[in-house]
Each structure stands twice: as structure tokens, then as C-alpha cells.
Amino acid sequence: MTALTLFNSYTRALEPFVPLDPANVRVYSCGPTVYARQHLGNMRAYIFTDTLSRVLRWKGWPVTHVINITDVGHLTSDADAGDDKIEKAAAAEKLSAWDVAARYTALFKDDLAKLNVQPPTRWSVATDHIADMISFGERIGGSTYDAPSGLYFDTTTVPDYGRLAGHSVDDGNAPDVGRIETVEGKRHAADFAIWRRSEEPGKRQMEWPSPWGIGAPGWHLECSVMSIKYLGEQFDIHTGGIDHREIHHPNEIAQNQAFTGSSKTGANIWMHNNFLVERGAKMSKSSGGFATLDTLLDAGVHPLAYRMLCLTAHYRSELEFSIDNVLAALTRLKRLVIAVEKLRTQIEPEMPAVTVSATAHTLLDQFDAAIANDLMTPEALPLLESAVTMKRLAAAERWHVVRLMDRVLGLDLERLVRLDLRLRPAAATLVPEEIEAKLDARQTARAARDFATSDAIRDELAAAGVEVMDGDPLRWEWKVSFG
Ligand SMILES: [Zn+2]
Missing domain, CATH: 3.40.50.620 (HUPs)
Structure with a gap:
């Protein structure tokens, strides 16, 4: 330590x-x-x-x-x-x-x-x-x-x-x-x-x-x-x-x-x-005040993406707040959550006591050194990310290390699943049931090789802020949209 x-x-x-x-x-x-x-x-x-x-x-x-x-x-x-x-x-x-x-x-x-x-x-x-x-x-x-x-x-x-x-x-x-x-x-x-x-x-x-x-x-x-x-x-x-x-x-x-x-x-x-700064002032509310958590929720950004954004900067540095930075943090959180979700399927619910290998020890020591250095979260975060998928560690051990590290970073990885990150933007014109029905219709059209209809449905969904993800079990995702 x-x-x-x-x-x-x-x-x-x-x-x-x-x-x-x-x-x-x-x-x-x-x-x-x-x-x-x-x-x-x-x-x-x-x-x-x-x-x-x-x-x-x-x-x-x-x-x-x-x-x-x-x-x-x-x-x-x-x-x-x-x-x-x-x-x-x-x-x-x-x-x-x-x-x-x-x-x-x-x-x-x-x-x-x-x-x-x-x-x-x-x-x-x-x-x-x-x-x-x-x-x-x-x-x-x-x-x-x-x-x-x-x-x-x-x-x-x-x-x-x-x-x-x-x-x-x-x-x-x-x-x-x-x-x-x-x-x-x-x-x-x-x-x-x-x-x-x-x-x-x-x-x-x-x-x-x-x-x-x-x-x-x-x-x-x-x-x-x-x-x-x-x-x-x-x-x-x-x-x-x-x-x-x-x-x-x-x-x-x-x-x-x-x-x-x-x-x-x-x-x-x-x-x-240090301060959160906004150079372009694009995300400020028209009232002149700074964005609140609702600004993110309305756009379909999960609040923990903001926590992720904060962790990517050292607390003594100014942190630039922009749409690009928020979206990058959201993507980074999604990748991590998807990897953790996959890891969770590989472990037994009743896990036997984990013996920590030398590799895991080294990883935990590096993590400890980062946070012990005046809370250097930008260095600690990539260590957590690499632990999730590290091939040299057994799944149970990876899960053990991830849980320990997340007790410090607080991204709630033990509970968060990818569906939680699919937040409905305030401006959304469709409800999830309607989207699912349209996707079923699209599936039927594709099976009948009616690609004109299939493409039309896809375009219609895109216009409503829905991204269709072919080949993905989740099938669709809201597009983040800042009003
Ligand atoms: Zn005071």
C-alpha cells in the first residue's frame, strides 16, 4: 500500500x-x-x-x-x-x-x-x-x-x-x-x-x-x-x-x-x-445558469456519465464541460458497463472465496498508488477498465478486483446494467413499446425481403431519435439529443 x-x-x-x-x-x-x-x-x-x-x-x-x-x-x-x-x-x-x-x-x-x-x-x-x-x-x-x-x-x-x-x-x-x-x-x-x-x-x-x-x-x-x-x-x-x-x-x-x-x-x-468550465457556453440554459443534472437526463444522458466525466479529470484541474466531453464519458461508461455485464454472466452466483493472484495484487497496488497520489482518478480509472477484461485473471478474480476498485470510483458497477443507460430523452416522440412494435414489423419485412419497407421503418425511427442496432440483442438505443 x-x-x-x-x-x-x-x-x-x-x-x-x-x-x-x-x-x-x-x-x-x-x-x-x-x-x-x-x-x-x-x-x-x-x-x-x-x-x-x-x-x-x-x-x-x-x-x-x-x-x-x-x-x-x-x-x-x-x-x-x-x-x-x-x-x-x-x-x-x-x-x-x-x-x-x-x-x-x-x-x-x-x-x-x-x-x-x-x-x-x-x-x-x-x-x-x-x-x-x-x-x-x-x-x-x-x-x-x-x-x-x-x-x-x-x-x-x-x-x-x-x-x-x-x-x-x-x-x-x-x-x-x-x-x-x-x-x-x-x-x-x-x-x-x-x-x-x-x-x-x-x-x-x-x-x-x-x-x-x-x-x-x-x-x-x-x-x-x-x-x-x-x-x-x-x-x-x-x-x-x-x-x-x-x-x-x-x-x-x-x-x-x-x-x-x-x-x-x-x-x-x-x-x-477546481471549477467545471464551459468555453462554448452551448450547454448553459437560456436563463444564463449552468446546466443541472436535468439537462443531462432530458438529453438521455445517464447521471453516472457525469460522475465518469469528473473521474477523468484530477479534482484540482479545471474540467471542461461540453457536449463532446459528456458524450465521450457516456460512451466510456457504456463500454465499461457492457464489459462488466458480460463478466457477471461468467461468474457463479455463490462465488467461492477468491484467492488473489500476483497479477491481481499488482493491479490493485497500481490502483492504490494512483488514488494515494492526491486522488489521481484519471490514472485509477483505466486500471479498473483493464481489470474487467484482463485475460490472465479468472472471471471470479476479475469480478473481485472490479468490485474493490469500484468501491472507490463509485460507478455502481455491481448493479448498473446496459438497459439502465438507455434513458428516454425528454423530446422523444415514441415510447419503447412503439419502438419494439416497429422493429418487429421491420423484422417481418426483412424476412419477406421487402427492403423498401425495412429501410423506411429504420429511417422513421432515426427521425424519432432512435438508433437501430442490427445484430445487437438490445436492438435499439436512444440517440442522445441536447435540445
Ligand atoms: Zn462553509
Whole structure:
């Protein structure tokens, strides 16, 4: 087994991973703000954290993984200005703020399940922790001050503020100063809200009494409070999208330092996944938002093709999202599933215990070395693909190796069959029964050597987005079509 190495954003270096407690590796991941459907770029973060958890478990460590749900406090502007995203969505959708949060939390969890992302040990919801946030705010009183709009954190009271972002206050280059609009009474551009007082109490749907007046917590507060509550003052790994490296995570670190009175950041390793980028912008919705899982489902692309796409790139690299890349990932997944399906027919249902040969050992060692190298999934994936068909291994052994590797990659190969990948596109004009009937008619025509009719049926099906596959037991496939 190769020792696990992870890239720590805080030191900008690859570091050996040494658990604080090998019996319980503790991981915190920043979760979604549930004011809208999460787009595919957001979902990349959870495929990344899921891969991380799976790798930690592969290495033999039990994992406690906490993901938060932000249902209050995240403003439309990154500065401490603008509306609360949830309250704004509630007004637009004519729902209560609580219903908006419940609706998009449920959709988010459904999307995770479709991507075969394992649920964390604990979902931690911001509004369930208001009392914890208030007592946290009281305890860090030495680092806060009052301004007309609420309680603010003084970033000069902690050592090396902004180091995670690669800046420090001393060099006059505090994180993204340009984006932080002026808030009356704020002492430094990088200071941020711990508690925002309601301008007119009773107008907001989500507000609570506090020592600083009726209002709501600032967005950054919840993650410090909930990570410390469930994982302790110093835990193993904190993850998030790379956008959090600039403001949200430096602010969490500052709060943690004020809380513990030390220079420790709260997590031994800070990890960030890179963006999903779209150069041609062809797949974006007309509304300007990024594509969601529904964009893929509507086109007839199985959600796990998106997981496959994510695995083909290292999590720290930008991943280009395009129709070609999605289709290539879908084809790659189909090939793999077809090979695994074939393999499954070659093994006994009640398999005897597998003796692992030297060849299989080598393959597993190579796989281990790839994932131990900062989760290098693009190198691990081809090893799984070659294991499925490796002639030198008996079928039972191949199945054993494939199952082990897929516990890390999460493509659900134990259950997925080729028919599952035949998703009906939203624009389809035929139902499968109609297609089968047409194919039977075509069969009859061919038997009678009536090739004109046979070709006409084939063309008709092609026009309806159905690809006829002569000589294939499945007979037909939907053509993927992006509206
Ligand atoms: Zn967070």
C-alpha cells in the first residue's frame, strides 16, 4: 500500500496524510446554499468529497463526514450587502423561506443519490444551530465590534489573516478587497458580518433574537460552529470549491482562531476542487445558469456519465464541460458497463472465496498508488477498465478486483446494467413499446425481403431519435439529443 498524499491548499504543497485519530478520520465539507437547484459545477464538489471519503475508507480508516446545508445568511453579494438568497428566492417563488430551503435540499439530495454519492455521516443544517452560533459569537467577543448593521469580525485580531487565499492583510492585498463593498462602520475591507441585524424586524421570515438585536447570522459563522461542534476544534480535512479559498474559508479560519485563541486553522488539511468550465457556453440554459443534472437526463444522458466525466479529470484541474466531453464519458461508461455485464454472466452466483493472484495484487497496488497520489482518478480509472477484461485473471478474480476498485470510483458497477443507460430523452416522440412494435414489423419485412419497407421503418425511427442496432440483442438505443 502506498502512503496517502494530499494537496493542502493552506501550505500549497502535497503532504502525507496522517490522521489525528486513525479510528475516526474527521472531514467537513461546505455544502450548498439551498435557494436554487445546484448546477453541475456545484455537484463536482460533492463527487470530489465522495471520492475523498471512499479513498480514506479504502485506506482502512473509518470516516466521520459532515456536510452543512446553508438555509440562512448567504447574501446575494459576497460583501455584507444585498438580500439573503433564500428570502429572495422565497419572494420570487411565492413560497415561504422554509419551503424554499426544504424544496432545494430535497432536490440536492436526490441529485447526489443519482450520482451515487454516499450520504455523509451527518447533514448539518444552519438554522438548527442558531443558539450555537450565538454562543460562539459571544465567545469570540474580543475579535468583534458593533456597526450599525450588526456585529462584525475584526480580521486584524487574528494572526496571518487570509493566508489560505495567498494574501495577508499586512501586504495590503487582503482577499478580494475590490469585491467587498463599503459597509457603514466596518473597520477593514476584509472584516465580515457575524450577525446582521434586521433593518425592520418582522419583515424577514428567518430572524432570531440575539445579544446584538433581532437578525440572522452571517454566512461564514455556521461552518466554524458546526465543524467544531461535530468534529472538534482541530479535525483532519476541510473541503470546498476553490472559490471558497478566497473569502469563506479564510473567514472560517479567522473565526476558529478567535474561538480557540490559537493560530491553528481548525483543519490539518484544506482541500479545494477546481471549477467545471464551459468555453462554448452551448450547454448553459437560456436563463444564463449552468446546466443541472436535468439537462443531462432530458438529453438521455445517464447521471453516472457525469460522475465518469469528473473521474477523468484530477479534482484540482479545471474540467471542461461540453457536449463532446459528456458524450465521450457516456460512451466510456457504456463500454465499461457492457464489459462488466458480460463478466457477471461468467461468474457463479455463490462465488467461492477468491484467492488473489500476483497479477491481481499488482493491479490493485497500481490502483492504490494512483488514488494515494492526491486522488489521481484519471490514472485509477483505466486500471479498473483493464481489470474487467484482463485475460490472465479468472472471471471470479476479475469480478473481485472490479468490485474493490469500484468501491472507490463509485460507478455502481455491481448493479448498473446496459438497459439502465438507455434513458428516454425528454423530446422523444415514441415510447419503447412503439419502438419494439416497429422493429418487429421491420423484422417481418426483412424476412419477406421487402427492403423498401425495412429501410423506411429504420429511417422513421432515426427521425424519432432512435438508433437501430442490427445484430445487437438490445436492438435499439436512444440517440442522445441536447435540445
Ligand atoms: Zn462553509
